[in-house]
Amino acid sequence: MTGALESHRHPGLSVPFLDLDKIIGDRDTKIIICCGSGGVGKTTTSAAIAVRAAEAGRKVVVLTIDPARRLAQSLGVGELDNTPRAVTVIDTASGGSLDAMMLDMKRTFDEVVISHSTPEKAAAILQNQFYVALSSEFAGTQEYMAMEKLGQLHAEAEARGTWDLIVVDTPPARSALDFLDAPEHLSALLDGRFLRLLLHPARGPLRVMSAGFSMISAAMTKILGAQILRDVQTFVRAFEALFGGFRQRATSTFELLSSRHSTFLVVATPQRDALREAAYFVDRLTEEGMPLSGMVLNRVHTSALAISPERALSVAEDLAGTSAVLEVEALRRHAHLMRVIETESRMMERFAAARPTLAQTQVQSLPTDVTDLAAVRLVGALLSDKD
Amino acid sequence: MSPRHTLHIVSGKGGTGKTTIAAGLACALATSGRRVLLCEVEGRNGITELFDVPLLNGTEERRISRTSAGGMVYGLSIDAEAALIEYLDTFYHLSIAGKALDRFGAVDFATSIAPGLRDVLLTGKAYEAVRRRIKNRPNSYDAVVLDAPPTGRIAQFLNVHAAVAGLAKVGPIRNQADSIMRLLRSATTAVHFVTLLEDMPVTETEEAIAALRPTQIRIGTVIENMVTPTPLDLDQLQTAAGGTVALKVPGLTVKQNEALASEFAIEAARTLQEQQRHDRLTALGLPLAQIAFDPGGIDEGAIFAIAEQLTDQMILEAV
Numbered sequence: 001m002t003g004a005l006e007s008h009r010h011p012g013l014s015v016p017f018l019d020l021d022k023i024i025g026d027r028d029t030k031i032i033i034c035c036g037s038g039g040v041g042k043t044t045t046s047a048a049i050a051v052r053a054a055e056a057g058r059k060v061v062v063l064t065i066d067p068a069r070r071l072a073q074s075l076g077v078g079e080l081d082n083t084p085r086a087v088t089v090i091d092t093a094s095g096g097s098l099d100a101m102m103l104d105m106k107r108t109f110d111e112v113v114i115s116h117s118t119p120e121k122a123a124a125i126l127q128n129q130f131y132v133a134l135s136s137e138f139a140g141t142q143e144y145m146a147m148e149k150l151g152q153l154h155a156e157a158e159a160r161g162t163w164d165l166i167v168v169d170t171p172p173a174r175s176a177l178d179f180l181d182a183p184e185h186l187s188a189l190l191d192g193r194f195l196r197l198l199l200h201p202a203r204g205p206l207r208v209m210s211a212g213f214s215m216i217s218a219a220m221t222k223i224l225g226a227q228i229l230r231d232v233q234t235f236v237r238a239f240e241a242l243f244g245g246f247r248q249r250a251t252s253t254f255e256l257l258s259s260r261h262s263t264f265l266v267v268a269t270p271q272r273d274a275l276r277e278a279a280y281f282v283d284r285l286t287e288e289g290m291p292l293s294g295m296v297l298n299r300v301h302t303s304a305l306a307i308s309p310e311r312a313l314s315v316a317e318d319l320a321g322t323s324a325v326l327e328v329e330a331l332r333r334h335a336h337l338m339r340v341i342e343t344e345s346r347m348m349e350r351f352a353a354a355r356p357t358l359a360q361t362q363v364q365s366l367p368t369d370v371t372d373l374a375a376v377r378l379v380g381a382l383l384s385d386k387d
Numbered sequence: 388m389s390p391r392h393t394l395h396i397v398s399g400k401g402g403t404g405k406t407t408i409a410a411g412l413a414c415a416l417a418t419s420g421r422r423v424l425l426c427e428v429e430g431r432n433g434i435t436e437l438f439d440v441p442l443l444n445g446t447e448e449r450r451i452s453r454t455s456a457g458g459m460v461y462g463l464s465i466d467a468e469a470a471l472i473e474y475l476d477t478f479y480h481l482s483i484a485g486k487a488l489d490r491f492g493a494v495d496f497a498t499s500i501a502p503g504l505r506d507v508l509l510t511g512k513a514y515e516a517v518r519r520r521i522k523n524r525p526n527s528y529d530a531v532v533l534d535a536p537p538t539g540r541i542a543q544f545l546n547v548h549a550a551v552a553g554l555a556k557v558g559p560i561r562n563q564a565d566s567i568m569r570l571l572r573s574a575t576t577a578v579h580f581v582t583l584l585e586d587m588p589v590t591e592t593e594e595a596i597a598a599l600r601p602t603q604i605r606i607g608t609v610i611e612n613m614v615t616p617t618p619l620d621l622d623q624l625q626t627a628a629g630g631t632v633a634l635k636v637p638g639l640t641v642k643q644n645e646a647l648a649s650e651f652a653i654e655a656a657r658t659l660q661e662q663q664r665h666d667r668l669t670a671l672g673l674p675l676a677q678i679a680f681d682p683g684g685i686d687e688g689a690i691f692a693i694a695e696q697l698t699d700q701m702i703l704e705a706v
Contacts, residue, residue, distance in 0.1 A: 038537065039402020219475055220497055223560050224504070272684060274402070276436065305646040307639075315636060326627055327636050329619055330651035336615065337650070339682035347684065367653040368660070369586045 015352045018265075018294035018359035020384045024053040027164065029263055031154070031256070034296070035170045036267035037277035041298040041363075044370045044379060045267050046169035047075065050098055051373070052380035053165055054087075057094035061153055061162075064169040065103050065146060074372045075100055082107045084153075089373055099163070105145040109135040112148060116242050125238050130231035142171050143181075144250070151253040263293045270300055270344035275351050282355060294359030296383065297348065301340045302364045309335035309342075361385075392577045394517050394570065395532045395607065398541040398595065399581030400588040404612045406433040407685050408581045408678065409534040410460075411693030415701070417458025421529040424448065424516050426463040428509045429536065434462045438687060445469045448526070455691065461528070463516070470508040471497065478559040503550025507564055510547055514567045538580065538591040542598035545571055545578070577607030582668070584611055584661035589668060596671060608701050609673050611665065613680040617658050624662075627655035676700035 023029050034046045043064055050062035061084050072080045076089040080102035087098040113131075114122045125131050135141060150168055157163040221229055256262060264285055268278035278295060285292045316331035352358070363382045370379055395412055399405035406427070413425040427434050435442050438451045443464040451462040497504060519527035536544045543549075551564045570576060578599065582588040596606060617624065626632050630652035634644045668675060678696050681689045 037401065039400060224497060269402070273406075273433070273436070303650060305643060305650060307643065307647075315638060319636070324635070325619070326623065326632060326651070327634050329617065329623075330627070330634055330647050330654075331636065333615075333651060333654045334647060336680075336682055337654070343682060343684045367656055371586075 015356065016294070016359040017386050018296070018361040019386075020049065020052070020361060021056070023263060023293055024049070024056055024058060024165075028261060030157070030164065031150070031166045031168065031262040033168045033170060033257065033262065033264045034267050035264060035281055037274055040267050040269045040274050042267045043169050044376070045265070045296055045298065045363075045383070046167050047100075048370075048376050048379035048383055049265075050100070050167040051075075051087075051090055051376050052384065053167070054096040054098035055091045055094060055377075057096040058165045059097045059161075059163045060165045060167060061099040061101065061157070062167040062169070063101055063103060063146070063149060063153065065142065065171045072100070072102075074370070074376055076373070082149075097163075103142070103146055103149055105142045106136045108145040108149050109141065112246070113242065116245055117238075121238055125235065125242075128231055128235045128238070130228060130235045131239075134235075146171060147250055147253045148246075151249050151256070154253075154256060258288075258290055260291060263291050265293060266295045267298060268295060269298050270347050272347060275347055279351065279354070282358060292358075294361070297360055297362045299365045300348075300362040301337060301344055303334070303337055303341060305334060307334065307338075309338040312338065391530075392575055392607070393520065393528075393530050394513065394576040395530065396535045396541075396545070396576065396578040397532065397581060398535045398538050398578060399610075399612075400538050400583075400591045403581045403583050403588050404678075404685075405537070405581045406431075406437060406534050407690065408579075408610055408612060408693065408697075409532050410434065410437050410690050411678070411697055412579070412701075413460045413530075413532040414452065414454050414458075414690055414694035415697040416530045416532065417452075417454045417456065417460050419457040421458040422461065422527075423458065424461045424463055424528040424531045425451070425534065426465050426513055426516070426531065427534040428465045429534075430464060430466065432464065433534065434464065437685070437690065438462070446473060452687065452690075454694070463512075465509050465512045467505045467508045470512045471504075474508065474511065474563075503547075504560070506544050506550050507547050507560065507567065510545065510567050510571070511563055514563075514570050517570060535578075538588075538595040541578070541595050542602065545599070545604055546602050547571070572603045572605075574605065577605050579607045579610055581610045581612050583613055584664040586664065589664045592668070593671070596673075606673055608676050609668055609671065610697075611668065611675060611677045614661065614677045615654075615658065615680050616677075619655070619658075621659075621662075624655045624659050627651055628659055674701070 023032070032049060034042050034049070036042050046062055046064060050060045054060040064080065072078065075087045075098075077085050077087055077100050080100055082101060082104035084099035084101040087100050090096075090098050110126060113125050117125065146168070150166065153163070153166050157166065257264075266278050266281045266285070268274045282292065282295065312331045312335040316328045316335070319328050319331070322328075352360075361383055363379060366375070366378070368375070370376055395409075395416070397405055397409040397412060399408070409427075410425060413423045417423040425434055432442055434451065440449075440451050440462070443449060443462050445466060446463075446469050448461050448463045450459055452460040454460065513531055513533050516528060516531050520529070535541055547564045547567050551561060580592045580595065582592045592609060599606060619627070630649060632648060632652075634648045634651070636644055636647065639647065665675075676697060677700065678693055681692065683689065
């Protein structure tokens with residue numbers, strides 16, 4: 001009977017279900033990318049998918065960006081670093097395995113420089129002050145290096161069969177799809193007109209501009225200092241040979257991400273700002289023709305008690321002042337919860353109305369933080385559960 | 388009487404409601420006849436979304452709200468490129484060259500190769516807005532609220548000295564960094580942290596405060612956001628969280644009472660955890676404020692409600 005105890009789970013929402021187990025089970029799925037704004041549970045979602053896939057028999061490596069120490073501990077890997085570490089606490093009965101790593105952008109950049117140039121040239125680049133700033137501070141470097149690392153992991157997976165699934169937790173994007181845009185930005189920067197002018201001021205068709213340019217260049221020198229501009233020049237000369245390779249690899253990783261072997265999941269919570277960001281992600285990915293399988297909605301509130309907030313509050317009011325203190329508070333909290341559910345439903349309905357074909361799966365709000373393997377498994381189970 | 392804070396910097400982990408609290412604080416400060424500037428620095432258009440007004444472009448400072456107390460809140464989305472061109476104009480009279488700079492990609496280049504420069508330009512714009520009052524400019528503000536980068540980046544963002552360390556050793560940018568640092572360290576500036584009573588945001592708040600201490604920038608209030616208040620005491624909460632208590636709400640079936648009890652057990656357990664995190668924040672020895680969770684979601688009305696709670700709990704300057 002579907003009476004008063006019927007689960008109260010956001011009525012009126014009929015969107016396609018995002019079947020995670022099907023995605024995991026499809027051997028053609030080789031890369032899963034979780035993206036979304038900060039604070040929506042992206043790292044936890046990535047870990048839950050990785051654990052579930054590994055326990056279902058996939059050979060998984062999860063690449064995380066966020067140093068969520070508790071989560072690393074919950075996977076039995078105290079400190080994650082730039083090298084994949086085996087996660088041994090999982091159940092390997094189905095023949096799967098799990099490795100976990102955390103992106104170290106500086107080290108990844110260093111490794112690229114070392115492996116693609118002569119020792120002398122590498123040493124010159126690594127010591128360059130501009131390189132030091134670029135590899136540790138530049139806003140797009142983390143995203144660029146995430147792509148670079150993803151390319152490396154994929155190459156290794158293909159060559160040695162170490163893994164058959166890579167789960168990527170993208171950097172907490174400052175503005176939407178930074179990790180897709182960053183390679184382009186860095187390329188444009190290092191390949192840009194200003195830099196070429198800086199290197200070869202009076203050459204080619206831009207010569208006529210050089211008077212105006214020298215004024216600007218002088219201002220730049222005053223602001224940035226002559227040293228930093230010299231560093232940039234030295235760096236670019238040393239880096240020129242490497243640069244083509246960078247571009248090429250970024251392009252092929254981009255192609256890999258657009259292929260049928262990859263799939264994107266947009267992670268969000270049913271709050272206005274998180275859904276707004278998610279909408280931006282969904283629209284951008286669709287525009288770019290990236291393979292988007294759907295959306296994960298985390299921390300969705302639910303109640304097993306179908307009593308309206310109005311009725312709960314009315315009964316609470318009748319009981320106020322009696323000895324039923326716990327009852328009154330329980331009813332008030334229930335009313336509060338039902339209001340939250342109403343608000344979330346409204347937000348999700350609006351979102352779904354604009355994107356009716358986007359599949360989604362919901363993970364209910366959990367009473368505690370996800371800090372152990374049991375909780376990570378629970379999130380995986382909730383992700384895959386249609387109800 | 389403590390000196391007026393004219394610059395309020397608001398930080399917090401992603402998802403804690405940092406922008407909402409910054410907006411609430413701006414409204415709280417906009418009492419009768421006062422003008423308050425609310426700025427954001429990450430180009431997310433969070434302010435305009437929140438107040439449901441058209442986007443803010445470039446250097447535009449537009450009124451986005453009039454408070455019921457009769458004050459006015461202006462919005463500004465600080466843009467590093469626009470700030471650099473403005474800066475070049477001020478110090479080098481290079482305004483005509485501004486467009487040429489953009490064409491050469493020089494602005495993007497400069498702010499990209501020296502990420503610290505970007506932060507100095509962003510804080511520098513807030514500094515300029517604060518200074519207008521001292522300089523008696525007509526477009527001055529009684530207070531400036533800065534919706535700053537998240538906790539993970541806040542110490543680096545505000546440490547403008549370190550940011551320009553690799554840049555020119557002399558010249559206006561260095562002098563400006565010194566002036567900005569003086570303002571940030573002065574008694575009229577405060578950094579507030581927004582957190583949820585969850586483990587990760589509390590941990591990040593603790594870490595950010597520790598990272599900020601050496602900069603000598605004053606920390607204002609730690610704002611616990613989305614708190615669900617409870618009239619119950621510890622014993623009652625523990626009893627409820629145990630899940631063994633039999634609730635007897637008249638008119639509800641036995642099954643409904645059971646469902647209510649197990650739902651309440653989870654809620655009570657959550658409240659107990661929140662109280663532990665509140666204790667951790669209390670140990671920081673800083674003023675705390677609590678903002679009640681609004682189950683109706685965030686709109687302009689909710690921002691005004693937050694403003695009221697902040698007015699009641701924070702020591703805001705007298706009118």
